[in-house]
Amino acid sequence: MQLSLADHYREMLIIRLVEEQLMVAMTSGLVSGSTHLCIGQEAIPVGACSVLRKDDPLIATYRGHGWALARGVSPVDLMAEVMGRDSALNGGRAGSAYLSAPLNHFYGENSIVGAGVPVALGLAIACQRAGDGRVPLVSIGDGAMNQGNVHESLNMGSVLEIPMILMVENNGYAEMTPSHALTAVPAIARAAAYDIPGFETDGNDPIAVASTVAKAREIALAQSTTVLVEAHTHRLAGHYSGDVQAYRPAGELQEKHESCPLARAEEQLTQDEVTQIRASVVSYIAHEFAAATQIPAPSPEGAFDYVFSS
Amino acid sequence: MSSVADYPELSYIRAVNLALDESLQTHPEMIVFGEDVAIPHGPFGATKGLLAKFGDRVFDTPISESAMLGAALGSAMGGMRPVVEIMYADFLFVAMDQIVNQIANSSYVSRGMLKAPLVIRTQQGHTPGACAQHSQSVEALFAHIPGLRVAVPSTPADVYSILKASIALDDPVMVFESRKLYPTKGQVAVGQDDSGIGIARTIQTGDDLTVVTWGTARALVEESVASGAGAGASIEVIDLRWISPWDSSRVLESVSRTGRLLVVHEANTNAGFGAEVVSTVAEELGSRLRASRRIGLLGTPVPSSPALAQAVLPTVARVTSAITELLKD
Numbered sequence: 001m002q003l004s005l006a007d008h009y010r011e012m013l014i015i016r017l018v019e020e021q022l023m024v025a026m027t028s029g030l031v032s033g034s035t036h037l038c039i040g041q042e043a044i045p046v047g048a049c050s051v052l053r054k055d056d057p058l059i060a061t062y063r064g065h066g067w068a069l070a071r072g073v074s075p076v077d078l079m080a081e082v083m084g085r086d087s088a089l090n091g092g093r094a095g096s097a098y099l100s101a102p103l104n105h106f107y108g109e110n111s112i113v114g115a116g117v118p119v120a121l122g123l124a125i126a127c128q129r130a131g132d133g134r135v136p137l138v139s140i141g142d143g144a145m146n147q148g149n150v151h152e153s154l155n156m157g158s159v160l161e162i163p164m165i166l167m168v169e170n171n172g173y174a175e176m177t178p179s180h181a182l183t184a185v186p187a188i189a190r191a192a193a194y195d196i197p198g199f200e201t202d203g204n205d206p207i208a209v210a211s212t213v214a215k216a217r218e219i220a221l222a223q224s225t226t227v228l229v230e231a232h233t234h235r236l237a238g239h240y241s242g243d244v245q246a247y248r249p250a251g252e253l254q255e256k257h258e259s260c261p262l263a264r265a266e267e268q269l270t271q272d273e274v275t276q277i278r279a280s281v282v283s284y285i286a287h288e289f290a291a292a293t294q295i296p297a298p299s300p301e302g303a304f305d306y307v308f309s310s
Numbered sequence: 311m312s313s314v315a316d317y318p319e320l321s322y323i324r325a326v327n328l329a330l331d332e333s334l335q336t337h338p339e340m341i342v343f344g345e346d347v348a349i350p351h352g353p354f355g356a357t358k359g360l361l362a363k364f365g366d367r368v369f370d371t372p373i374s375e376s377a378m379l380g381a382a383l384g385s386a387m388g389g390m391r392p393v394v395e396i397m398y399a400d401f402l403f404v405a406m407d408q409i410v411n412q413i414a415n416s417s418y419v420s421r422g423m424l425k426a427p428l429v430i431r432t433q434q435g436h437t438p439g440a441c442a443q444h445s446q447s448v449e450a451l452f453a454h455i456p457g458l459r460v461a462v463p464s465t466p467a468d469v470y471s472i473l474k475a476s477i478a479l480d481d482p483v484m485v486f487e488s489r490k491l492y493p494t495k496g497q498v499a500v501g502q503d504d505s506g507i508g509i510a511r512t513i514q515t516g517d518d519l520t521v522v523t524w525g526t527a528r529a530l531v532e533e534s535v536a537s538g539a540g541a542g543a544s545i546e547v548i549d550l551r552w553i554s555p556w557d558s559s560r561v562l563e564s565v566s567r568t569g570r571l572l573v574v575h576e577a578n579t580n581a582g583f584g585a586e587v588v589s590t591v592a593e594e595l596g597s598r599l600r601a602s603r604r605i606g607l608l609g610t611p612v613p614s615s616p617a618l619a620q621a622v623l624p625t626v627a628r629v630t631s632a633i634t635e636l637l638k639d
Contacts, residue, residue, distance in 0.1 A: 057388065090419055090420060090421060091421055093418065093419045093420075093421065094419050094420075098415075098419060100419070100420050100423075100424065102420060102423040102424050103423075107384075107387060107424065108419075108420070108424075110412075111411075112407055112411050112412070115380070115407055115408065115411065115412055117380070118376055118377045118378075118379070118380020118381055118383075118384070118408060119380045119381075119383050119384040119387075119408075119412060120384055121377060121380060121381045121384060122380055122381035122382060122383055122384020122385035122386070122387070122388065122392070123384040123385065123387065123388045124384070125341075125381055125384070125385045125388070125390070126384065126385045126387075126388025126389055126390045127388060129341075129390065130388075130389070136384075148376065149376035149377060149380060149407070149408070152372070152374035152376050152377035153374075153376075153377045153380065153381075155372055155374065155377075156371060156372050156374055156377045156378075156381070159372065160369070160371070305421070305422075306417050306418050306420075306421050306422040307417070307418050307456050307457055308417060308457065308459070308481045309417045309422050309425045309426075309427075309480040309481050310479055310480040310481055
C-alpha cells in the first residue's frame with residue numbers, strides 16, 4: 001500500500017521532532033552521554049518501512065531512532081530509553097545507540113560501524129529457510145562501506161543466494177570526514193563487484209525511497225539475492241551530539257536544509273495540510289516527551305539479570 | 311538403556327561428529343556451517359557424512375569469519391540453532407567484533423527478548439610444527455566476556471555431552487576442542503545427558519593437593535600423577551571442563567580440604583584462566599590456601615620447531631616438579 005505524501009510527511013515530522021526534542025532534553029541534562037541524530041535522513045526509514053512487511057527483520061546503525069519510529073516504536077518508549085529510563089524497549093540497557101524493539105521485528109541499532117550487516121545476513125538465512133517471504137533490511141551509512149564485514153557479507157549473500165536488502169544511507173559524511181575523501185568508488189559500484197542488483201535513489205524523497213525499496217524487495221525474493229540500495233541524503237546534525245561540525249563548508253547546512261525531506265514535502269503539500277499536520281505532531285511529541293519524563297529510572301536490582309537467557 | 315559397559319569406545323573427533331549428528335536429528339531448527347564443513351566433510355572430519363544425511367542444513371561458507379559469526383547470531387535470533395565451525399581458534403580474532411560486541415550482548419541488552427542459541431565450535435593448541443598463528447590456546451580471552459559460555463572438553467565423553475548440551479541451550483556457547491586430542495579414544499555415554507553446564511568433574515580424590523586442569527593439559531597431569539608425582543601424598547584432580555561460568559564451589563571445597571592448589575593449562579600463564587582460579591580461591595579461603603602454583607605457556611608466542619615448543623609449553627616434567635614443590639610447604 002502506497003502512503004500519501006501527507007502520511008509520509010507526518011511520519012517524517014515525528015522523527016524530526018523527536019530528534020529535536022532529544023536535543024533539548026540533552027541541554028536540560030536529561031540525557032546522559034551522546035546521541036547520533038538522523039535529522040535530514042527521515043525519508044529513508046519512512047519510505048522503506050512503508051513498503052516493507054511489518055515482520056521483515058530490520059537492523060539499523062546507532063543513527064537509528066528514525067528506523068525504530070518508522071517501524072512503529074512509540075516516541076515515548078524511544079525517548080524514555082534514550083533518557084536511561086525503565087523504558088518498554090530495553091529498560092535503559094541500550095540507550096540511544098543500541099536500542100532494539102524485538103516485538104516490532106526491529107533487531108536493533110548497532111554501535112559498531114558495519115557490524116549489523118553480517119547479523120542481518122543471518123536473519124536473512126533464517127527467513128529464507130522459513131520460506132514465508134520475509135526479507136530483512138539492514139541500513140548502514142556510506143562510511144560503513146569500507147568495513148571488511150560488509151564486504152564479507154555482500155559476497156556471502158551473493159554466492160549463497162540470500163534475499164536481503166542492504167540500504168546504504170549516503171549522508172555525505174563518514175562520521176566527520178567527507179565520504180569522497182575516504183572511499184575509492186561509490187557504494188553503488190560495489191553491487192556490480194559482488195554480482196548483485198544495485199539501485200540508487202533520492203534519499204530525501206520518501207516516495208522515491210518507497211518505490212526503490214519495493215522493487216529491491218521484489219527482486220531479492222524473486223532472484224534469491226542480496227540487493228544493494230544507495231540512498232542519497234544529507235545529515236543535518238553532527239556525527240554525534242557534541243560535534244561542533246567545524247569541518248563543514250560555510251553555507252552548507254543552510255543549503256542542505258532547504259532541500260531536506262521535510263522542506264521538499266512542504267513545497268508539495270498545501271499550506272493547510274502542513275499547518276494541520278505540524279500542529280498535531282508538535283502536540284503529540286510534547287505529550288509523549290512529558291510521558292517519557294514520568295517513567296522512572298530502572299531499578300539497579302535488575303542489573304544482573306539476562307546475562308544469559310537460560 | 312544400555313549399561314556403562316556397553317558404551318562404545320570412540321575417538322574425540324568421532325564423538326564430535328556423533329553429537330552433531332544426534333543434535334541435527336533432535337533440533338529441526340539446527341544448521342551447521344563453516345569453512346569446508348559440507349562437501350569436504352570438515353578439515354578434521356567433524357562434520358563427516360552430515361551433508362549426505364541432512365542436506366542443505368549443512369553448508370559451506372566463504373573464508374569470512376565475521377560474516378559467518380554474524381550470520382550465526384542473526385540466524386539464531388531469527389529462530390534457528392546454528393553451530394558454526396571456526397577451523398582454528400586463532401581465526402576467532404578475525405571476527406572478535408561479532409563475538410564480543412554482538413553475540414555476547416544480545417540477551418542482556420534486550421532483557422532476554424533476543425536469544426542467541428548458537429554454538430561456536432573450534433579447536434586450539436599446539437601440535438608439532440604448527441606455527442604461532444595455529445597454536446594458541448585462547449579460552450581465557452572469552453571467559454573474560456560476560457554473556458559467553460566457554461567449555462574446554464578434554465575427553466571424547468565430555469566433548470560429546472558438552473556439545474549436545476550446548477546446542478540445546480538458548481545461550482551462545484564457545485566449545486574449544488583440540489586437534490591433538492581428536493585421535494584419542496575413550497568410552498562415550500551415548501544418549502546420556504551431560505553432567506551439567508558449568509559443572510567440573512573430579513577425576514580422582516585426594517587430601518593433600520588439588521590440581522585443577524582442563525583441555526589438553528589434563529593428559530599432562532594424569533601422566534605426571536600416574537608416573538608417581540608426589541608419591542605418598544594424596545592428590546585430588548579436577549577437570550574444570552567449563553571455564554565460564556566455572557565450578558568454583560567444587561574447587562573451593564577441594565582446596566579447603568587440601569590447602570594446596572596447582573592449576574595447569576596449555577594457555578599462556580600471564581593473565582590465563584589459572585590466575586582467576588587462584589585468585590578466587592585466595593579471596594575465598596584466605597590463609598587456608600597454604601600454597602599455589604600455575605603452569606602454562608611461558609610467555610612467548612608458540613614456536614613451530616618441536617625443540618623450541620618443548621621449552622615454552624607445559625610438560626609432564628614441569629607438572630611433576632610443581633607437585634613436588636607444593637607438597638614441601
